[in-house]
Amino acid sequence: MNELNFVTTGDGTRIAYRFDGDASKPVLVLSNSIGTTLHMWDRQVGELSKHFRVLRYDFRGHGGSSVPVGAYSLDRLGRDVIELLDALDLQRVHFLGLSLGGFVAQWLGIHAPERIDRLILSNTSSHLAPASYFDERIAAVRQAPDMSETAETFLSNWFPASLVAANEPVVEDFRAMLLAIDRQGLAGLFAAVRDADLRRTVALIPRPTLVIAGRHDTVTAASHSELIAATVPGAKLVVLPAVHLSNIEYPAEFIQAVIDFCAEPSAATAKASGTSPAVAERSKDAAVHKGGRQPEPASM
Numbered sequence: 647m648n649e650l651n652f653v654t655t656g657d658g659t660r661i662a663y664r665f666d667g668d669a670s671k672p673v674l675v676l677s678n679s680i681g682t683t684l685h686m687w688d689r690q691v692g693e694l695s696k697h698f699r700v701l702r703y704d705f706r707g708h709g710g711s712s713v714p715v716g717a718y719s720l721d722r723l724g725r726d727v728i729e730l731l732d733a734l735d736l737q738r739v740h741f742l743g744l745s746l747g748g749f750v751a752q753w754l755g756i757h758a759p760e761r762i763d764r765l766i767l768s769n770t771s772s773h774l775a776p777a778s779y780f781d782e783r784i785a786a787v788r789q790a791p792d793m794s795e796t797a798e799t800f801l802s803n804w805f806p807a808s809l810v811a812a813n814e815p816v817v818e819d820f821r822a823m824l825l826a827i828d829r830q831g832l833a834g835l836f837a838a839v840r841d842a843d844l845r846r847t848v849a850l851i852p853r854p855t856l857v858i859a860g861r862h863d864t865v866t867a868a869s870h871s872e873l874i875a876a877t878v879p880g881a882k883l884v885v886l887p888a889v890h891l892s893n894i895e896y897p898a899e900f901i902q903a904v905i906d907f908c909a910e911p912s913a914a915t916a917k918a919s920g921t922s923p924a925v926a927e928r929s930k931d932a933a934v935h936k937g938g939r940q941p942e943p944a945s946m
Contacts, residue, residue, distance in 0.1 A: 707831025
Protein backbone atom coordinates (compact mmCIF):
# COMPACT_ATOMS: atom_id res chain seq x y z
CA MET A 647 0.00 0.00 0.00
CA ASN A 648 1.89 3.10 -1.17
CA GLU A 649 -0.92 5.32 -2.44
CA LEU A 650 -2.54 8.08 -0.38
CA ASN A 651 -5.17 6.80 2.03
CA PHE A 652 -7.32 8.44 4.69
CA VAL A 653 -8.70 7.96 8.17
CA THR A 654 -11.27 10.20 9.84
CA THR A 655 -10.68 11.30 13.43
CA GLY A 656 -13.30 11.62 16.13
CA ASP A 657 -13.79 15.31 15.39
CA GLY A 658 -14.42 14.61 11.70
CA THR A 659 -11.00 15.60 10.35
CA ARG A 660 -9.65 13.54 7.47
CA ILE A 661 -5.98 12.59 7.91
CA ALA A 662 -3.99 11.53 4.83
CA TYR A 663 -1.36 8.80 5.11
CA ARG A 664 0.63 6.31 3.08
CA PHE A 665 2.80 3.25 3.66
CA ASP A 666 6.07 2.34 1.95
CA GLY A 667 8.01 -0.87 2.45
CA ASP A 668 7.46 -4.46 3.44
CA ALA A 669 4.60 -5.06 5.87
CA SER A 670 6.74 -7.58 7.76
CA LYS A 671 9.23 -4.91 8.89
CA PRO A 672 8.90 -2.77 12.04
CA VAL A 673 6.86 0.40 11.47
CA LEU A 674 8.62 3.77 11.48
CA VAL A 675 6.28 6.78 11.49
CA LEU A 676 7.64 9.98 9.93
CA SER A 677 6.14 13.27 11.13
CA ASN A 678 6.73 16.42 9.10
CA SER A 679 7.77 19.98 9.76
CA ILE A 680 5.24 22.77 9.65
CA GLY A 681 4.71 24.07 6.11
CA THR A 682 5.41 20.72 4.45
CA THR A 683 3.65 17.50 3.55
CA LEU A 684 4.61 13.85 3.81
CA HIS A 685 6.62 14.42 0.62
CA MET A 686 9.33 16.15 2.65
CA TRP A 687 10.63 12.61 3.27
CA ASP A 688 10.58 11.47 -0.38
CA ARG A 689 14.37 11.45 -0.66
CA GLN A 690 14.81 9.29 2.46
CA VAL A 691 11.97 6.78 2.06
CA GLY A 692 13.81 4.56 -0.41
CA GLU A 693 16.62 3.79 2.02
CA LEU A 694 14.47 3.77 5.15
CA SER A 695 12.00 1.34 3.60
CA LYS A 696 14.80 -1.23 3.30
CA HIS A 697 14.73 -1.44 7.09
CA PHE A 698 11.22 -0.33 8.08
CA ARG A 699 7.66 -0.25 6.96
CA VAL A 700 7.48 3.54 6.64
CA LEU A 701 4.25 5.29 7.58
CA ARG A 702 3.93 8.95 6.59
CA TYR A 703 0.99 11.25 7.22
CA ASP A 704 -0.05 14.88 6.78
CA PHE A 705 -0.94 17.09 9.72
CA ARG A 706 -4.48 18.38 9.82
CA GLY A 707 -4.39 21.63 7.85
CA HIS A 708 -1.65 20.45 5.48
CA GLY A 709 -1.30 18.35 2.34
CA GLY A 710 -3.99 15.78 1.71
CA SER A 711 -5.54 16.18 5.16
CA SER A 712 -8.57 18.38 5.69
CA VAL A 713 -8.34 21.92 7.09
CA PRO A 714 -10.47 22.48 10.21
CA VAL A 715 -11.30 26.09 11.04
CA GLY A 716 -9.51 27.82 13.92
CA ALA A 717 -6.48 27.18 16.09
CA TYR A 718 -5.07 23.68 16.54
CA SER A 719 -3.37 22.32 19.66
CA LEU A 720 -0.45 19.98 20.25
CA ASP A 721 -2.81 17.73 22.20
CA ARG A 722 -5.07 17.44 19.14
CA LEU A 723 -2.12 16.74 16.83
CA GLY A 724 -0.95 14.00 19.16
CA ARG A 725 -4.40 12.45 19.36
CA ASP A 726 -4.57 12.50 15.56
CA VAL A 727 -1.58 10.16 15.56
CA ILE A 728 -3.09 7.86 18.17
CA GLU A 729 -6.34 7.66 16.19
CA LEU A 730 -4.35 6.92 13.03
CA LEU A 731 -2.46 4.11 14.77
CA ASP A 732 -5.70 2.73 16.17
CA ALA A 733 -7.36 2.76 12.75
CA LEU A 734 -4.38 0.89 11.28
CA ASP A 735 -4.23 -1.55 14.21
CA LEU A 736 -0.66 -0.55 15.06
CA GLN A 737 0.03 -1.09 18.74
CA ARG A 738 3.63 0.15 18.93
CA VAL A 739 5.86 1.98 16.44
CA HIS A 740 9.13 3.81 16.10
CA PHE A 741 8.36 7.52 15.73
CA LEU A 742 10.56 10.12 14.04
CA GLY A 743 9.44 13.74 14.13
CA LEU A 744 11.24 16.76 12.69
CA SER A 745 10.52 20.33 13.83
CA LEU A 746 6.76 20.42 14.56
CA GLY A 747 6.84 16.65 14.11
CA GLY A 748 9.34 16.60 16.96
CA PHE A 749 6.87 18.42 19.20
CA VAL A 750 4.28 15.75 18.37
CA ALA A 751 6.85 13.03 19.05
CA GLN A 752 7.56 14.45 22.50
CA TRP A 753 3.82 14.65 23.25
CA LEU A 754 3.45 10.98 22.32
CA GLY A 755 6.44 10.00 24.44
CA ILE A 756 4.87 11.78 27.41
CA HIS A 757 1.19 10.88 26.98
CA ALA A 758 1.24 7.59 25.07
CA PRO A 759 4.61 5.89 25.72
CA GLU A 760 2.97 2.48 25.40
CA ARG A 761 2.52 3.21 21.67
CA ILE A 762 6.19 4.08 21.14
CA ASP A 763 9.13 1.73 20.74
CA ARG A 764 11.89 4.23 19.96
CA LEU A 765 11.59 8.00 19.68
CA ILE A 766 13.67 10.21 17.36
CA LEU A 767 13.41 13.98 17.85
CA SER A 768 15.02 15.96 15.03
CA ASN A 769 15.59 19.71 14.78
CA THR A 770 12.96 20.47 17.37
CA SER A 771 12.31 22.10 20.72
CA SER A 772 10.14 21.66 23.79
CA HIS A 773 9.08 25.30 23.70
CA LEU A 774 9.42 28.27 21.34
CA ALA A 775 8.84 31.82 22.51
CA PRO A 776 7.58 34.49 22.61
CA ALA A 777 3.89 33.93 21.95
CA SER A 778 3.70 37.39 20.36
CA TYR A 779 5.99 36.18 17.56
CA PHE A 780 3.52 33.48 16.59
CA ASP A 781 0.57 35.85 16.93
CA GLU A 782 2.29 38.12 14.39
CA ARG A 783 2.99 35.19 12.06
CA ILE A 784 -0.64 34.02 12.31
CA ALA A 785 -1.95 37.49 11.49
CA ALA A 786 0.47 37.91 8.58
CA VAL A 787 -0.37 34.52 7.08
CA ARG A 788 -4.11 35.11 7.32
CA GLN A 789 -3.86 38.56 5.74
CA ALA A 790 -1.45 37.62 2.95
CA PRO A 791 -2.89 37.13 -0.55
CA ASP A 792 -0.86 33.93 -1.01
CA MET A 793 2.05 31.93 0.40
CA SER A 794 4.82 33.46 -1.72
CA GLU A 795 6.39 35.75 0.90
CA THR A 796 5.94 33.22 3.69
CA ALA A 797 7.49 30.50 1.54
CA GLU A 798 10.66 32.51 0.96
CA THR A 799 10.96 33.24 4.68
CA PHE A 800 10.74 29.55 5.48
CA LEU A 801 13.27 28.59 2.82
CA SER A 802 15.81 31.16 3.99
CA ASN A 803 15.66 29.69 7.48
CA TRP A 804 15.59 26.03 6.45
CA PHE A 805 18.46 25.86 3.95
CA PRO A 806 21.99 27.26 3.58
CA ALA A 807 21.91 30.52 1.64
CA SER A 808 24.04 28.96 -1.11
CA LEU A 809 21.41 26.28 -1.82
CA VAL A 810 18.60 28.82 -1.96
CA ALA A 811 20.58 31.16 -4.22
CA ALA A 812 21.41 28.31 -6.59
CA ASN A 813 17.75 27.23 -6.82
CA GLU A 814 18.77 23.65 -6.16
CA PRO A 815 16.09 21.07 -7.10
CA VAL A 816 15.47 20.21 -3.45
CA VAL A 817 14.81 23.87 -2.66
CA GLU A 818 12.39 24.07 -5.57
CA ASP A 819 10.58 20.99 -4.27
CA PHE A 820 10.14 22.54 -0.84
CA ARG A 821 9.11 25.86 -2.37
CA ALA A 822 6.37 24.06 -4.29
CA MET A 823 5.21 22.36 -1.09
CA LEU A 824 5.09 25.66 0.76
CA LEU A 825 3.25 27.50 -2.00
CA ALA A 826 0.55 24.81 -1.99
CA ILE A 827 -0.02 24.94 1.78
CA ASP A 828 -3.41 26.21 2.93
CA ARG A 829 -2.85 29.48 4.81
CA GLN A 830 -5.60 28.78 7.35
CA GLY A 831 -4.06 25.40 8.07
CA LEU A 832 -0.66 27.01 8.57
CA ALA A 833 -2.16 29.56 10.96
CA GLY A 834 -3.81 26.74 12.90
CA LEU A 835 -0.50 24.89 13.27
CA PHE A 836 1.35 28.08 14.26
CA ALA A 837 -1.13 28.30 17.15
CA ALA A 838 -0.25 24.76 18.23
CA VAL A 839 3.45 25.67 18.38
CA ARG A 840 2.71 28.95 20.15
CA ASP A 841 0.84 27.22 22.96
CA ALA A 842 3.11 24.20 23.39
CA ASP A 843 5.39 24.00 26.42
CA LEU A 844 6.87 20.58 27.19
CA ARG A 845 9.97 21.77 29.03
CA ARG A 846 8.99 20.15 32.34
CA THR A 847 6.97 17.16 31.16
CA VAL A 848 9.56 15.98 28.63
CA ALA A 849 11.41 14.51 31.61
CA LEU A 850 8.59 11.98 31.87
CA ILE A 851 9.43 10.28 28.55
CA PRO A 852 10.36 6.68 29.44
CA ARG A 853 11.14 5.42 25.94
CA PRO A 854 14.62 5.23 24.34
CA THR A 855 15.15 8.61 22.69
CA LEU A 856 17.55 9.94 20.06
CA VAL A 857 17.84 13.70 19.56
CA ILE A 858 19.26 14.98 16.26
CA ALA A 859 20.25 18.64 15.99
CA GLY A 860 21.51 20.98 13.29
CA ARG A 861 24.54 22.95 14.41
CA HIS A 862 23.53 25.92 12.23
CA ASP A 863 19.79 25.71 12.91
CA THR A 864 18.33 29.16 13.66
CA VAL A 865 14.75 27.90 14.06
CA THR A 866 15.31 25.27 16.74
CA ALA A 867 18.88 25.89 17.82
CA ALA A 868 21.27 23.12 18.82
CA SER A 869 20.91 24.34 22.41
CA HIS A 870 17.23 23.34 22.29
CA SER A 871 18.25 19.79 21.40
CA GLU A 872 20.93 19.69 24.07
CA LEU A 873 18.36 20.74 26.64
CA ILE A 874 15.95 17.99 25.54
CA ALA A 875 18.72 15.38 25.55
CA ALA A 876 19.76 16.46 29.04
CA THR A 877 16.18 16.26 30.30
CA VAL A 878 14.88 13.02 28.77
CA PRO A 879 16.31 10.14 30.83
CA GLY A 880 19.02 8.30 28.90
CA ALA A 881 18.55 10.28 25.69
CA LYS A 882 21.29 10.33 23.07
CA LEU A 883 22.32 13.41 21.12
CA VAL A 884 23.78 13.67 17.62
CA VAL A 885 24.62 17.05 16.09
CA LEU A 886 25.01 17.38 12.32
CA PRO A 887 26.54 20.44 10.61
CA ALA A 888 23.15 21.31 9.11
CA VAL A 889 20.60 24.11 9.24
CA HIS A 890 16.96 23.13 9.96
CA LEU A 891 16.41 20.14 7.66
CA SER A 892 19.11 17.70 8.72
CA ASN A 893 17.42 14.90 6.77
CA ILE A 894 17.90 16.88 3.54
CA GLU A 895 21.38 18.33 4.03
CA TYR A 896 22.99 15.21 5.51
CA PRO A 897 20.74 12.34 4.43
CA ALA A 898 23.30 9.55 4.72
CA GLU A 899 24.37 10.51 8.24
CA PHE A 900 20.78 11.18 9.28
CA ILE A 901 19.46 7.86 7.99
CA GLN A 902 22.35 5.89 9.47
CA ALA A 903 21.78 7.47 12.88
CA VAL A 904 18.11 6.48 12.74
CA ILE A 905 18.80 2.92 11.56
CA ASP A 906 21.54 2.34 14.13
CA PHE A 907 19.43 3.71 16.97
CA CYS A 908 16.39 1.61 16.13
CA ALA A 909 18.57 -1.49 15.82
CA GLU A 910 20.11 -1.10 19.27
CA PRO A 911 19.24 -3.77 21.85
CA SER A 912 16.52 -2.98 24.34
CA ALA A 913 17.40 -1.88 27.86
CA ALA A 914 16.68 -5.39 29.15
CA THR A 915 18.95 -6.97 26.54
CA ALA A 916 21.67 -4.39 27.15
CA LYS A 917 21.49 -4.95 30.91
CA ALA A 918 21.86 -8.69 30.44
CA SER A 919 24.92 -8.17 28.24
CA GLY A 920 26.48 -5.64 30.61
CA THR A 921 26.27 -2.64 28.27
CA SER A 922 24.55 0.66 28.94
CA PRO A 923 22.06 2.09 26.43
CA ALA A 924 21.98 5.42 28.26
CA VAL A 925 25.39 6.76 27.26
CA ALA A 926 24.93 10.13 25.56
CA GLU A 927 26.45 10.40 22.08
CA ARG A 928 27.54 13.35 20.00
CA SER A 929 28.78 13.46 16.43
CA LYS A 930 32.55 13.65 16.20
CA ASP A 931 32.59 17.19 14.84
CA ALA A 932 29.63 18.46 16.86
CA ALA A 933 29.92 21.69 18.79
CA VAL A 934 26.84 21.81 20.99
CA HIS A 935 25.80 25.08 22.61
CA LYS A 936 25.43 25.11 26.37
CA GLY A 937 22.76 26.67 28.52
CA GLY A 938 19.08 26.22 29.28
CA ARG A 939 17.73 29.52 27.89
CA GLN A 940 16.28 29.01 24.45
CA PRO A 941 16.66 31.77 21.84
CA GLU A 942 13.71 33.15 19.94
CA PRO A 943 12.96 31.31 16.69
CA ALA A 944 14.01 32.89 13.40
CA SER A 945 10.99 31.37 11.68
CA MET A 946 9.29 28.03 11.55
